Amino acid sequence: MSLVLDPAAQDLLFREARTANTFTDEPVTDEQVQAIYDLVKYGPTAFNQTPLRVVLVRSAEARERLVTHMAEGNQAKTAAAPLVAILAADNEFHEELPSLLPHFPQAKDLFFSERPARESAASLNAALQAAYFIVGVRAAGLAAGPMTGYDAAGIQKEFLDDDHTPLMVVNIGKPGEDAWFPRSPRLSFEDVVTTV
Numbered sequence: 387m388s389l390v391l392d393p394a395a396q397d398l399l400f401r402e403a404r405t406a407n408t409f410t411d412e413p414v415t416d417e418q419v420q421a422i423y424d425l426v427k428y429g430p431t432a433f434n435q436t437p438l439r440v441v442l443v444r445s446a447e448a449r450e451r452l453v454t455h456m457a458e459g460n461q462a463k464t465a466a467a468p469l470v471a472i473l474a475a476d477n478e479f480h481e482e483l484p485s486l487l488p489h490f491p492q493a494k495d496l497f498f499s500e501r502p503a504r505e506s507a508a509s510l511n512a513a514l515q516a517a518y519f520i521v522g523v524r525a526a527g528l529a530a531g532p533m534t535g536y537d538a539a540g541i542q543k544e545f546l547d548d549d550h551t552p553l554m555v556v557n558i559g560k561p562g563e564d565a566w567f568p569r570s571p572r573l574s575f576e577d578v579v580t581t582v
């Protein structure tokens with residue numbers, strides 16, 4: 387009663403949405419990924435810094451290279467998913483800041499002239515955007531399989547550069563047979579929320 391979002395949409399995005407470990411062969415198109423991005427780009431980030439960057443791993447050759455950097459338990463599903471995305475944080479996001487924050491262009495030099503400050507901001511805000519991205523995948527009627535079980539330095543060297551830090555690799559597609567592990571419990575409201 388307290389939620390205004392249509393109950394079917396609540397189920398699609400959260401209650402019935404699961405982390406997929408197997409996928410059908412149905413392709414995930416660039417149009418779908420663009421629709422997902424064009425929805426989730428509105429999710430908030432500090433100073434509107436939007437530091438998330440996405441590498442779509444489409445070619446068989448790139449997929450093979452990626453799989454070698456995944457933890458053993460993540461290799462088969464990363465090899466088989468219709469689409470795999472590397473989500474990364476851009477530690478040089480401040481270059482875009484004056485155009486992303488036109489009412490406060492001074493923010494770039496005031497807050498982000500030092501690399502450590504940028505890395506810490508990029509890590510938090512790109513992670514937020516990664517979460518929006520996963521929900522966006524679900525909004526497209528697809529399932530996401532986010533993973534951090536990988537050799538981060540290897541992925542950074544192979545697919546990114548010194549300015550881009552890998553955050554997670556996400557398998558994307560329609561869930562296949564036996565796609566889910568058993569649903570694990572969640573903490574209750576009482577466990578998590580305190581009021582002062």
Ligand SMILES: Cc1cc2nc3c(=O)[nH]c(=O)nc-3n(C[C@H](O)[C@H](O)[C@H](O)COP(=O)(O)O)c2cc1C
Nearest residue numbers: 403404405460532533534535536554566567569570
């Ligand atoms: C950031 C992140 C990293 C994860 N890394 C892995 C991973 O390396 N391998 C794996 O099998 N699952 C991984 N998972 C999947 C989680 O275990 C799964 O999303 C969680 O248990 C909830 O599962 P459910 O959506 O089916 O309820 C990861 C999930 C997230 C969000």
